[in-house]
Structure formats: C-alpha cells, structure tokens
Amino acid sequence: MILDNALPPGTQRLEAELALELGCSRTPIREAMLRLERDGLVAVTPRHGMRVLPVSLADMRDIYDVLESLEPKAAELLARRGLPADELAPLHSACEAMEAALANEDRPAWAKADEAFHSGLVDLCGNRRLAAMVMQVWDQAHRARMLTLNLRPLPAASTAEHRAIMVAIAAGDGDSARELYRLHRRRGGTELMSLIERSGLAWL
Amino acid sequence: MILDNALPPGTQRLEAELALELGCSRTPIREAMLRLERDGLVAVTPRHGMRVLPVSLADMRDIYDVLESLEPKAAELLARRGLPADELAPLHSACEAMEAALANEDRPAWAKADEAFHSGLVDLCGNRRLAAMVMQVWDQAHRARMLTLNLRPLPAASTAEHRAIMVAIAAGDGDSARELYRLHRRRGGTELMSLIERSGLAWL
DNA sequence: GCATACTTCAATGCATACGTTAACGGACGC
DNA sequence: GCGTCCGTTAACGTATGCATTGAAGTATGC
Known part of the structure; x- marks a missing residue:
C-alpha cells in the first residue's frame, strides 16, 4: 500500500485502525509496522501510531x-x-x-x-x-x-x-x-x- | 546474548523456551526474533524455533x-x-x-x-x-x-x-x-x- | 488572561487464549 | 523387515484481554 501510494507520505495510522481496515487483529499489524519501521518506510511513535515517511x-x-x-x-x-x-x-x-x-x-x-x-x-x-x-x-x-x-x-x-x-x-x-x-x-x-x-x- | 556468545552459533531455541528463560511472554520474544532474523543473526523456521546462524x-x-x-x-x-x-x-x-x-x-x-x-x-x-x-x-x-x-x-x-x-x-x-x-x-x-x-x- | 495541576481516556506493550498445522511416533499393510 | 498411512501433539500465528502510560482537555489559582 505504501509503495503504491495508497498510503501517501505523511499518512498516520493507529494499530487498531489498520487492523479494522485490513480485517485482522492488531498483532500482525504490529509486526508489519515494526518491520516497515526497520525498512525505513514508516516511523512508529508510541501513542501516535505509524507515520508514512516522506522522502526528502x-x-x-x-x-x-x-x-x-x-x-x-x-x-x-x-x-x-x-x-x-x-x-x-x-x-x-x-x-x-x-x-x-x-x-x-x-x-x-x-x-x-x-x-x-x-x-x-x-x-x-x-x-x-x-x-x-x-x-x-x-x-x-x-x-x-x-x-x-x-x-x-x-x-x-x-x-x-x-x-x-x-x-x-x-x-x-x-x-x-x-x-x-x-x-x-x-x-x-x-x-x-x-x-x-x-x-x-x-x-x- | 548472541553477540556475547551466550547463545553460540547453531543454538536452537523455541519461542516458549526463551520466554520462560527471560521471564516474559512469547510476544516480545517473537518480536525480537523477527528483528534478529531481519538483522541476519538468526534464522526462524516455523515449528523449529530460531537458530543462531553460524558465520562461514x-x-x-x-x-x-x-x-x-x-x-x-x-x-x-x-x-x-x-x-x-x-x-x-x-x-x-x-x-x-x-x-x-x-x-x-x-x-x-x-x-x-x-x-x-x-x-x-x-x-x-x-x-x-x-x-x-x-x-x-x-x-x-x-x-x-x-x-x-x-x-x-x-x-x-x-x-x-x-x-x-x-x-x-x-x-x-x-x-x-x-x-x-x-x-x-x-x-x-x-x-x-x-x-x-x-x-x-x-x-x- | 495565562500558566499549572489534575483528570480522563485512548493507545500501547505485554500477557494469555485458541484454532491450525506440520512434525513425530506408532500401527498397519506389503 | 520395510515403507506408508494416520493419529497425536506441540509449536506457531493470530486473536483478545488487561494494566500502564502519556497526551489532551478542563478546572483552578494567580
């Protein structure tokens, strides 16, 4: 979704939001968020969910x-x-x-x-x-x-x-x-x- | 533990084992395993836990x-x-x-x-x-x-x-x-x- | 009117629960 | 005796529950 710009840079999403959107529970969402963070595509800030990082x-x-x-x-x-x-x-x-x-x-x-x-x-x-x-x-x-x-x-x-x-x-x-x-x-x-x-x- | 050779290369550990050893639940262990896998320090194979990778x-x-x-x-x-x-x-x-x-x-x-x-x-x-x-x-x-x-x-x-x-x-x-x-x-x-x-x- | 302290509550991080799946052992057939 | 099929069970992947925490809003004092 990030690569396809379905989640444009700057987008913020909470774990629970994405879980609902994608029809699964928070656990796999959370694992994906941590992985995407390590890959440099999003920033995870506690209490604010993840933010899709813009590329300057x-x-x-x-x-x-x-x-x-x-x-x-x-x-x-x-x-x-x-x-x-x-x-x-x-x-x-x-x-x-x-x-x-x-x-x-x-x-x-x-x-x-x-x-x-x-x-x-x-x-x-x-x-x-x-x-x-x-x-x-x-x-x-x-x-x-x-x-x-x-x-x-x-x-x-x-x-x-x-x-x-x-x-x-x-x-x-x-x-x-x-x-x-x-x-x-x-x-x-x-x-x-x-x-x-x-x-x-x-x-x- | 891996860097300090407390878990020498070749060591196999299940999620549940490590959770018990470290006194926490499987969830944080699992997150750590996935991260260590991405970092190239361990291989995670379903049903066999993680294996500390030897470096050839x-x-x-x-x-x-x-x-x-x-x-x-x-x-x-x-x-x-x-x-x-x-x-x-x-x-x-x-x-x-x-x-x-x-x-x-x-x-x-x-x-x-x-x-x-x-x-x-x-x-x-x-x-x-x-x-x-x-x-x-x-x-x-x-x-x-x-x-x-x-x-x-x-x-x-x-x-x-x-x-x-x-x-x-x-x-x-x-x-x-x-x-x-x-x-x-x-x-x-x-x-x-x-x-x-x-x-x-x-x-x- | 502004700053500060308090209250509230939502999001998180972790613990636990549950259904699924594949690895292992045993039984059966050849 | 050996190979194959099947049942059992343990490990996993995901779901859910719960306590903690910090951010936002409110009330109060100056």
Missing part, C-alpha cells in the same frame, strides 16, 4: 550514495562469478524488455524492466546481504522514481548503459562492469536529483 | 565486501562535511584509546576503541541509512573479530591507518579519506580471512 531530497541523496557504493560492487562480483549465459537470462530479458519499452515509449513497462534488471543483478551477485541492502533502499526510492517517470526525457541513455553493463558482465570483466555501473548510477542519480529540484518536489 | 568464511567475505563498499563512502562523506574539530572528538578519543591500548598490549581495549572509531565514523557521516547498514553487518562479524582478537599480531598497522584516516577527515580531504579507508578495510579483511583459514575456523 536529502533522503534521495543518501539513498543514491548507498546505491552508488553497493551496486557497482554487485556488478563486479557478478562479472567475476563467470556464470554460464543461461543463468544471466533474467538480465538479458530485462535488457530486451527495456529496449522494447523504449521503442514503444512505454514508460511504465520501462520502469518495470529497469527494476527487473537491478533486482536481477543483485540477486545474482552471490552476496545475499548486499542484495538485501540494495533492495531496501531501492524500495525507499520507489515512489520518487514513479513520480518522476513521466517528467524525465525518454531514458535512451540509461537503456544503452544497461546493455553495456550487461556485455561487461557476460564477458566476465569485473572492473568494467563496476565502473560502468558506477557511472550509470551517478548519472541517473544526478539526473533524478536535478529533476526533483527543478520540479519543486521537495518531498515525495 | 564465505559470509565473512560477503560482509567485508559490503563494508569495503560502504565505509570508504562514509569516510569521504564525513571528510566533505567539514565538521568543526569538537564534533570529531569521538574519533579523536577513539584513536588515542587505540594507541594507548596498543602500547599496553591490551587487545580487548583495542577492540573496543576500534569499534568506537568505526561506529563513530558512520554515525557522523550524515547518512543514516548507510550508518545503519554498516552497523548491521558489523554486528554480524562481531563474534569473528572477538575470536580472532588473540590470534592476530598486535594491530600496529591498523592503529596507524586509523590515525591517517582521522587526519584526512580533519583536513576535509574526501578522496584521501575514502582511499585510505578502502585500503584499511581491504588489508584488514584479507588479514582476517587468511587468519580464519589458517586457524581452521571454518565456522564462527
């Missing part, structure tokens, strides 16, 4: 700093694993889906393929902790990506960068994969950041 | 890959913040405590100061998410550090490296801080790894 521009900067640190490492690790081609199939198909979506100017499909590429990459890198951490901050930035999806120019550069990273990984070239990914992430980050600034969306 | 050599490699990605970034961010000297006091005193402990050959005190330095650094870097992630994997490696503390030579090199990082941060030199930290982390990681291998401690 500063938060986005923090998130992108984490992604810029972790994801290139994941690309490097994956390249060095030297997996057979068939195990890289998820990345291949994500690349192709991205290129098809770009040709059709279908932004939602592009975003979905982008997500598949990134989650596929960290899933395959062999480091579960790293993968979980990337997915955690990735989810936190989900709303921002969705909001800016239609504001940005068609992601032609980004699509090509994914393909280049894919090639480096398939070739087992860890250094290239890492550096290409770092550049990709940095360009995407600054682009998103300036887009947010220009559009006056200080809070997402 | 491969896990240590994963952990150090994460640390090597995140901590240098934290050092860079902190250096670029250009904090006044008094706000860097925790790092200064950690450095001094480390040097004193080294002179006294007091390994436990050294480990404590080392921990203070690293947690102080990520705390001050200004990126809460990054800090939380570092502390999470840091805790996972806690047992391994404690077990190897007395097996390694006196950490003279490490102590000097901390001081150098400290100087770079105080000077506001982000690039140096990042690279010095990366080298520090990499050297420490390979040292720990080979120590574990040599000592035959495949599981910690």
Whole structure:
C-alpha cells in the first residue's frame, strides 16, 4: 500500500485502525509496522501510531550514495562469478524488455524492466546481504522514481548503459562492469536529483 | 546474548523456551526474533524455533565486501562535511584509546576503541541509512573479530591507518579519506580471512 | 488572561487464549 | 523387515484481554 501510494507520505495510522481496515487483529499489524519501521518506510511513535515517511531530497541523496557504493560492487562480483549465459537470462530479458519499452515509449513497462534488471543483478551477485541492502533502499526510492517517470526525457541513455553493463558482465570483466555501473548510477542519480529540484518536489 | 556468545552459533531455541528463560511472554520474544532474523543473526523456521546462524568464511567475505563498499563512502562523506574539530572528538578519543591500548598490549581495549572509531565514523557521516547498514553487518562479524582478537599480531598497522584516516577527515580531504579507508578495510579483511583459514575456523 | 495541576481516556506493550498445522511416533499393510 | 498411512501433539500465528502510560482537555489559582 505504501509503495503504491495508497498510503501517501505523511499518512498516520493507529494499530487498531489498520487492523479494522485490513480485517485482522492488531498483532500482525504490529509486526508489519515494526518491520516497515526497520525498512525505513514508516516511523512508529508510541501513542501516535505509524507515520508514512516522506522522502526528502536529502533522503534521495543518501539513498543514491548507498546505491552508488553497493551496486557497482554487485556488478563486479557478478562479472567475476563467470556464470554460464543461461543463468544471466533474467538480465538479458530485462535488457530486451527495456529496449522494447523504449521503442514503444512505454514508460511504465520501462520502469518495470529497469527494476527487473537491478533486482536481477543483485540477486545474482552471490552476496545475499548486499542484495538485501540494495533492495531496501531501492524500495525507499520507489515512489520518487514513479513520480518522476513521466517528467524525465525518454531514458535512451540509461537503456544503452544497461546493455553495456550487461556485455561487461557476460564477458566476465569485473572492473568494467563496476565502473560502468558506477557511472550509470551517478548519472541517473544526478539526473533524478536535478529533476526533483527543478520540479519543486521537495518531498515525495 | 548472541553477540556475547551466550547463545553460540547453531543454538536452537523455541519461542516458549526463551520466554520462560527471560521471564516474559512469547510476544516480545517473537518480536525480537523477527528483528534478529531481519538483522541476519538468526534464522526462524516455523515449528523449529530460531537458530543462531553460524558465520562461514564465505559470509565473512560477503560482509567485508559490503563494508569495503560502504565505509570508504562514509569516510569521504564525513571528510566533505567539514565538521568543526569538537564534533570529531569521538574519533579523536577513539584513536588515542587505540594507541594507548596498543602500547599496553591490551587487545580487548583495542577492540573496543576500534569499534568506537568505526561506529563513530558512520554515525557522523550524515547518512543514516548507510550508518545503519554498516552497523548491521558489523554486528554480524562481531563474534569473528572477538575470536580472532588473540590470534592476530598486535594491530600496529591498523592503529596507524586509523590515525591517517582521522587526519584526512580533519583536513576535509574526501578522496584521501575514502582511499585510505578502502585500503584499511581491504588489508584488514584479507588479514582476517587468511587468519580464519589458517586457524581452521571454518565456522564462527 | 495565562500558566499549572489534575483528570480522563485512548493507545500501547505485554500477557494469555485458541484454532491450525506440520512434525513425530506408532500401527498397519506389503 | 520395510515403507506408508494416520493419529497425536506441540509449536506457531493470530486473536483478545488487561494494566500502564502519556497526551489532551478542563478546572483552578494567580
């Protein structure tokens, strides 16, 4: 519900309210709230329930700093694993889906393929902790990506960068994969950041 | 209890057992178990309770890959913040405590100061998410550090490296801080790894 | 009129209760 | 004797109950 913006940032909900809304008791609601708090999506303040956290521009900067640190490492690790081609199939198909979506100017499909590429990459890198951490901050930035999806120019550069990273990984070239990914992430980050600034969306 | 090895790796405990042991009901135990599971310290398997996860050599490699990605970034961010000297006091005193402990050959005190330095650094870097992630994997490696503390030579090199990082941060030199930290982390990681291998401690 | 102390009450954190489910042991068939 | 099916039971997931706590509103004194 939070990722789909059914509970927009700033929303406050008490345990009992959500229990009633979702037709269960307070116990599972409570467990979910504690988990969402640890995942950084909500703040739980006793007596006031949980509040869906807005994501500020500063938060986005923090998130992108984490992604810029972790994801290139994941690309490097994956390249060095030297997996057979068939195990890289998820990345291949994500690349192709991205290129098809770009040709059709279908932004939602592009975003979905982008997500598949990134989650596929960290899933395959062999480091579960790293993968979980990337997915955690990735989810936190989900709303921002969705909001800016239609504001940005068609992601032609980004699509090509994914393909280049894919090639480096398939070739087992860890250094290239890492550096290409770092550049990709940095360009995407600054682009998103300036887009947010220009559009006056200080809070997402 | 897990960090202090009061519940050694491999230990299995049911919710009800721990509730009895700790003198409370299942509810808070359950909440703690779910949190520890998310933190990667235990595995919860229905009908078998939680199991304290051992940390394998491969896990240590994963952990150090994460640390090597995140901590240098934290050092860079902190250096670029250009904090006044008094706000860097925790790092200064950690450095001094480390040097004193080294002179006294007091390994436990050294480990404590080392921990203070690293947690102080990520705390001050200004990126809460990054800090939380570092502390999470840091805790996972806690047992391994404690077990190897007395097996390694006196950490003279490490102590000097901390001081150098400290100087770079105080000077506001982000690039140096990042690279010095990366080298520090990499050297420490390979040292720990080979120590574990040599000592035959495949599981910690 | 404003600040302070008190009262009230709602939300929480934990304890307990209950129905469901799957793991273990025994019985039965082969 | 071995494999399979079934019953028992213990552990869990969720529901509910209860005491505690702190926030909001009210009354009182200055």
